[in-house]
Amino acid sequence: MAQLELNGLGKTYAGGVRAVRDIHAVVEDGEFVVLVGPSGCGKSTILRMIAGLETITEGELRIDGIRVNETEPGARDIAMVFQNYALYPHMSVRGNMEYGLRNEGRPRAEINQRIDEAARMLQLTALLDRQPRQLSGGQRQRVAMGRAIVRNPKVFLFDEPLSNLDAKLRTQLRAELKALHRKLGATFIYVTHDQVEAMSLADRIAILNGGEIQQLAAPLDIYRRPANRFVAEFIGNPAMNILEGHMSDDGWVLMDQGQPLLRLPSPIADRAGQPLAIGIRPEHLHPAPLGEGQQTHALASLQVKVDFTEHLGADCIVHARLENGATVALRLGGNARAIAADSPLSLCADPADLHLFDRQSGQRI
Amino acid sequence: MVENRPLARALTHFALIMGVFFLCFPVWMAVVASTHPADALSRAPIPLWFGNQAWENYSTVLSGGIAAAGGVPVGQMLWNSAIMALAVSFGKIAISLLSAFAVVYFRFPLRMVFFWMIFITLMLPVEVRILPTYDVMVNLQLLNTWGGLIVPLVASATATFLFRQFFLTIPDELVEAARIDRAGPMRFFWDILLPLSRTNIAAIFIILFIFGWNQYLWPLIITTDESLYTVVMGIRRMMNAGEALPVWNLIMATAVLAMLPPVMVVLAMQRLFVKGLVESEK
Numbered sequence: 001m002a003q004l005e006l007n008g009l010g011k012t013y014a015g016g017v018r019a020v021r022d023i024h025a026v027v028e029d030g031e032f033v034v035l036v037g038p039s040g041c042g043k044s045t046i047l048r049m050i051a052g053l054e055t056i057t058e059g060e061l062r063i064d065g066i067r068v069n070e071t072e073p074g075a076r077d078i079a080m081v082f083q084n085y086a087l088y089p090h091m092s093v094r095g096n097m098e099y100g101l102r103n104e105g106r107p108r109a110e111i112n113q114r115i116d117e118a119a120r121m122l123q124l125t126a127l128l129d130r131q132p133r134q135l136s137g138g139q140r141q142r143v144a145m146g147r148a149i150v151r152n153p154k155v156f157l158f159d160e161p162l163s164n165l166d167a168k169l170r171t172q173l174r175a176e177l178k179a180l181h182r183k184l185g186a187t188f189i190y191v192t193h194d195q196v197e198a199m200s201l202a203d204r205i206a207i208l209n210g211g212e213i214q215q216l217a218a219p220l221d222i223y224r225r226p227a228n229r230f231v232a233e234f235i236g237n238p239a240m241n242i243l244e245g246h247m248s249d250d251g252w253v254l255m256d257q258g259q260p261l262l263r264l265p266s267p268i269a270d271r272a273g274q275p276l277a278i279g280i281r282p283e284h285l286h287p288a289p290l291g292e293g294q295q296t297h298a299l300a301s302l303q304v305k306v307d308f309t310e311h312l313g314a315d316c317i318v319h320a321r322l323e324n325g326a327t328v329a330l331r332l333g334g335n336a337r338a339i340a341a342d343s344p345l346s347l348c349a350d351p352a353d354l355h356l357f358d359r360q361s362g363q364r365i
Numbered sequence: 366m367v368e369n370r371p372l373a374r375a376l377t378h379f380a381l382i383m384g385v386f387f388l389c390f391p392v393w394m395a396v397v398a399s400t401h402p403a404d405a406l407s408r409a410p411i412p413l414w415f416g417n418q419a420w421e422n423y424s425t426v427l428s429g430g431i432a433a434a435g436g437v438p439v440g441q442m443l444w445n446s447a448i449m450a451l452a453v454s455f456g457k458i459a460i461s462l463l464s465a466f467a468v469v470y471f472r473f474p475l476r477m478v479f480f481w482m483i484f485i486t487l488m489l490p491v492e493v494r495i496l497p498t499y500d501v502m503v504n505l506q507l508l509n510t511w512g513g514l515i516v517p518l519v520a521s522a523t524a525t526f527l528f529r530q531f532f533l534t535i536p537d538e539l540v541e542a543a544r545i546d547r548a549g550p551m552r553f554f555w556d557i558l559l560p561l562s563r564t565n566i567a568a569i570f571i572i573l574f575i576f577g578w579n580q581y582l583w584p585l586i587i588t589t590d591e592s593l594y595t596v597v598m599g600i601r602r603m604m605n606a607g608e609a610l611p612v613w614n615l616i617m618a619t620a621v622l623a624m625l626p627p628v629m630v631v632l633a634m635q636r637l638f639v640k641g642l643v644e645s646e647k
Contacts, residue, residue, distance in 0.1 A: 051545065053545075072544070074547030080541070083538075086536065087542075088539065089561065090560040090561055090563075103547040147546075
């Protein structure tokens with residue numbers, strides 16, 4: 001159980017590539033933090049720096065207030081679960097789990113007791129004498145977790161642990177992982193590129209891009225108030241619709257090349273005549289009621305032409321095109337009827353659901 | 366060839382049987398010759414079936430040796446060969462495992478220079494460096510000793526290279542997991558690398574044992590003391606019997622005996638070797 005402090009952590013590789021820069025974060029005791037981002041964003045590098053597998057070239061890492069930059073991985077009191085499990089292929093499940101404890105020189109009785117406990121927690125008791133090659137992917141992943149649990153570390157590190165499993169198993173293990181976190185009450189740091197895993201597991205999500213933290217906040221805060229365009233487009237599926245244009249001189253309409261894209265119910269006076277990007281989540285777009293003019297005066301409205309409709313069972317995603325060629329997606333309920341291609345459609349959205357971004361910096365306004 | 370045509374099948378079988386015949390005939394002749402009295406082999410029709418002198422021939426060879434060939438009993442020569450072949454192969458495996466471990470897992474200055482130095486010696490045949498090596502052995506006063514017989518053959522670029530290639534296929538995550546599990550470098554080597562290399566070690570052991578067993582030139586140069594003679598040297602010396610006729614029956618008996626240990630090693634290790642090829646655990 002520990003607090004983790006990242007003070008301006010950075011990594012520059014020998015070739016001069018700066019993979020990670022200026023990471024400031026405090027992970028509280030017992031917190032589940034997920035690092036998420038596209039590949040090459042530096043999330044794994046951060047995890048490996050915390051583990052001690054990668055040297056830290058800038059900044060400082062503290063576990064429970066003690067600087068560990070120079071501490072060997074084995075002495076940091078962390079445990080790590082790898083993407084490819086990294087089980088020792090020639091050792092039984094028990095051998096894999098006890099190897100770290102044996103190296104610490106723990107007494108036999110304590111080792112056995114800890115293994116029994118962890119095996120019971122992960123339903124591995126029947127498998128303790130098997131070899132890793134006799135196990136399925138999900139079982140191997142459990143053994144890898146068991147190997148971490150028996151060490152009773154201050155911090156658990158997970159490097160995309162579920163990405164080699166099929167979708168159904170991933171959902172199941174995700175739930176188990178969440179339950180495990182609740183049971184152990186330990187500090188978890190988890191790297192993934194899967195936003196569903198991030199949203200469902202995390203107490204807080206750190207979204208990374210280009211080696212920098214874009215936003216560090218609770219999942220719903222990130223979803224509802226993305227700090228910038230990158231976060232807005234990264235989280236959410238289908239991605240948030242972003243309309244790019246200039247505000248008209250009176251501040252009522254978002255224009256692109258002289259065409260109106262989005263009419264607002266009230267003007268944005270301080271951005272009048274300036275470039276602006278407006279984001280709307282697919283589920284916040286609705287087809288306008290037929291008798292136009294009555295309730296719609298309080299809503300933002302836009303005109304689109306339908307491209308095609310995807311029926312996903314619970315949802316129905318309509319892909320459409322604006323006057324200037326930009327595409328938008330809207331999410332309708334599972335009962336929605338398919339809309340014929342090329343038919344025009346009026347859409348509206350609550351102005352409270354609009355996200356305004358600066359077009360140069362991409363920051364939220 | 367895979368099609369079922371009788372003529373093609375018959376031809377294939379004929380070719381294969383001929384191959385087997387040419388391969389096995391000399392061995393058959395050696396075994397047959399070792400069971401006849403000496404004069405039977407000097408007469409015109411060479412016997413193609415077993416004689417009745419097997420017991421006599423083999424016991425002469427094993428206990429007494431042949432007076433004309435220095436009289437060293439073959440039993441002792443076999444023993445010498447075994448010691449030398451085992452020491453050379455174990456020494457080679459130990460040293461090349463460690464040097465491959467160093468080259469793959471440690472970052473030290475001039476690492477690649479050392480690797481290429483090891484690699485380049487692959488291209489030098491033993492015969493090229495035999496004179497300087499002999500000179501070094503003389504200066505170290507290792508002539509006619511086990512040390513002189515074994516030590517110069519122990520370094521092996523080939524085995525180092527093979528182990529290096531194998532270590533490179535071991536996933537980095539395994540090393541990292543071991544580091545997190547508080548295994549130091551030697552513990553990692555002993556607990557993880559060595560068990561994983563088991564089948565590779567077996568394969569290399571087969572090759573190295575036969576290499577050590579069949580050494581001829583080096584033992585011939587370095588030893589003059591009969592108590593250090595190896596069996597391969599011994600066979601050669603028996604044939605240089607001077608004035609007398611070579612005693613082919615005894616020579617062949619010795620040759621058969623000299624063949625047995627490598628054959629046994631291959632048969633014993635083959636299972637492990639094949640097992641290593643079949644089950645891919647990584």
